[in-house]
Amino acid sequence: MLEKRLLEAGQNHIARLLEDRVPFLSRERIEEDLTLVDFPLIQQLVNGNCLYEEPPKKEVAPAEVIPASFASSPGANTYRTRGEDLLRRGRVAALVVAGGQGSRLGIEAPKGVVKVSPVRDKSLFCLHAQKVLALSRNYGSTIPLFIMTSRINDAQSREFFAEHAYFGLDPDEVHFFVQGMLPSVTPEGKFLISREGGLFMNPDGHGGTFLALQKNGCLDIMHEKGIEEIFYFQVDNPLVKVCDPLFIGLHHESGARMSSKVVRKRGFEEKVGVIARVDGKTRVIEYSDMGDEIRYAADEGGAMLHWAGSIAIHVIRRDFVETLTRGDLRLSFHKALKTIPTLDEKGNPAEEKGIKFETFIFDALPLADTSITLEVLREEEFAPVKNMTGEDSLESSRSMQSDLYRSWLEELGVRLKPTTLVEISPLLALDRQEVHARMAGLPREIETDLYLPGLDEEP
Ligand code: UTP
Numbered sequence: 016m017l018e019k020r021l022l023e024a025g026q027n028h029i030a031r032l033l034e035d036r037v038p039f040l041s042r043e044r045i046e047e048d049l050t051l052v053d054f055p056l057i058q059q060l061v062n063g064n065c066l067y068e069e070p071p072k073k074e075v076a077p078a079e080v081i082p083a084s085f086a087s088s089p090g091a092n093t094y095r096t097r098g099e100d101l102l103r104r105g106r107v108a109a110l111v112v113a114g115g116q117g118s119r120l121g122i123e124a125p126k127g128v129v130k131v132s133p134v135r136d137k138s139l140f141c142l143h144a145q146k147v148l149a150l151s152r153n154y155g156s157t158i159p160l161f162i163m164t165s166r167i168n169d170a171q172s173r174e175f176f177a178e179h180a181y182f183g184l185d186p187d188e189v190h191f192f193v194q195g196m197l198p199s200v201t202p203e204g205k206f207l208i209s210r211e212g213g214l215f216m217n218p219d220g221h222g223g224t225f226l227a228l229q230k231n232g233c234l235d236i237m238h239e240k241g242i243e244e245i246f247y248f249q250v251d252n253p254l255v256k257v258c259d260p261l262f263i264g265l266h267h268e269s270g271a272r273m274s275s276k277v278v279r280k281r282g283f284e285e286k287v288g289v290i291a292r293v294d295g296k297t298r299v300i301e302y303s304d305m306g307d308e309i310r311y312a313a314d315e316g317g318a319m320l321h322w323a324g325s326i327a328i329h330v331i332r333r334d335f336v337e338t339l340t341r342g343d344l345r346l347s348f349h350k351a352l353k354t355i356p357t358l359d360e361k362g363n364p365a366e367e368k369g370i371k372f373e374t375f376i377f378d379a380l381p382l383a384d385t386s387i388t389l390e391v392l393r394e395e396e397f398a399p400v401k402n403m404t405g406e407d408s409l410e411s412s413r414s415m416q417s418d419l420y421r422s423w424l425e426e427l428g429v430r431l432k433p434t435t436l437v438e439i440s441p442l443l444a445l446d447r448q449e450v451h452a453r454m455a456g457l458p459r460e461i462e463t464d465l466y467l468p469g470l471d472e473e474p
Pocket residue numbers: 112113114115116117118119120126163165194218219220221223248249250251401
């Protein structure tokens with residue numbers, strides 16, 4: 016019985032409220048929420064086990080990074096061709112993580128439905144799906160798209176894809192899977208009540224991707240399809256170069272298990288994690304865990320030593336994920352202290368300090384024997400939508416997208432007014448080479464905002 020289970024788990028306060036039949040608690044909700052709770056794990060976390068501990072960091076060196084200039088060198092072609100070959104042979108899956116709460120953006124809907132493109136107002140989900148469609152057409156193969164959601168946004172995300180006819184993708188090749196949830200707890204380990212009358216729970220972090228892939232049978236699907244490499248990215252970056260063949264080729268040919276893209280940090284204090292070699296292992300040092308000796312480390316000329324900012328784009332071997340999820344190898348949990356909107360004993364809205372437990376995908380990096388790190392240019396590949404205004408916002412992301420597309424046209428000799436917004440559909444061209452190859456005959460001068468659609472798209 017429900018009360019008994021709660022008492023056994025030390026959650027007497029909730030058992031008592033249920034016994035008292037208080038109107039603000041929903042028995043059904045609590046029951047449903049409890050089915051998701053891994054009690055032994057929560058007990059371990061509350062007791063201080065399974066938690067992430069900063070390694071002692073005896074020796075911290077900058078990561079070995081393949082510079083962005085490599086992409087335009089003749090040596091890059093072998094790797095690009097290798098990546099293209101894997102795409103053509105259907106060996107690559109795209110995986111977007113979209114289970115987060117998007118709290119900084121302050122919207123109720125899933126982040127993927129946010130309209131971000133500068134002229135056409137396309138949603139993040141639309142842009143990613145159209146890129147996958149364009150790639151599948153280019154390579155004459157199928158690139159399955161795996162979308163990680165969480166309980167808070169799964170139904171809405173699926174509906175959005177269905178309403179938009181999967182943006183042209185074959186619905187059988189779009190695989191939604193739901194990540195795990197954990198209850199937030201007080202510092203004493205008590206569950207908190209949500210304002211909807213259930214337990215206050217949070218998604219288990221982007222590190223939950225690995226277990227969620229396994230538990231939802233996605234690794235089996237990938238296995239059956241012959242997928243070798245997973246191209247992992249976050250839903251909130253509209254500039255991501257989905258399934259970049261150069262990155263895939265470099266990673267694959269080096270025998271890497273998990274690889275990363277980085278951009279040069281804007282300055283010493285940009286709040287982003289950096290990739291570094293810590294005691295011989297590649298790992299991300301989070302901004303919050305970074306001491307000043309790393310943050311401000313500079314060479315003799317004053318240049319930043321740890322400039323390799325992680326942008327959460329990875330290629331991960333499928334068999335590495337299988338190894339990670341086999342047996343009981345788990346990523347450690349990070350603790351974050353949050354103000355939780357809850358209800359007091361009388362059912363009045365209240366706020367309480369609570370602990371949220373999460374795992375991070377990049378904690379798998381030091382577990383990979385081999386890993387490569389590739390630098391890319393921020394203005395070409397990273398314009399995340401985290402906030403409404405300011406840095407990394409909807410506003411800045413829109414103008415970065417427009418600036419990039421504008422630069423491609425200007426290279427073709429087109430003149431545009433400084434205020435003109437430009438957007439190029441992924442279904443027309445995915446990069447500057449495709450624009451240059453496909454866009455002969457554009458007017459020399461363009462005065463109004465410009466949207467260039469794909470051939471089978473409405474103008
Ligand atoms: P962020 O950490 O930026 O979080 O996630 P967020 O949920 O988008 O926004 P805030 O922090 O609440 O404002 C980076 C990416 O990881 C995904 C998010 O959906 C986003 O694509 N993510 C994060 C998950 O899929 N699951 C999680 O549990 C956490």
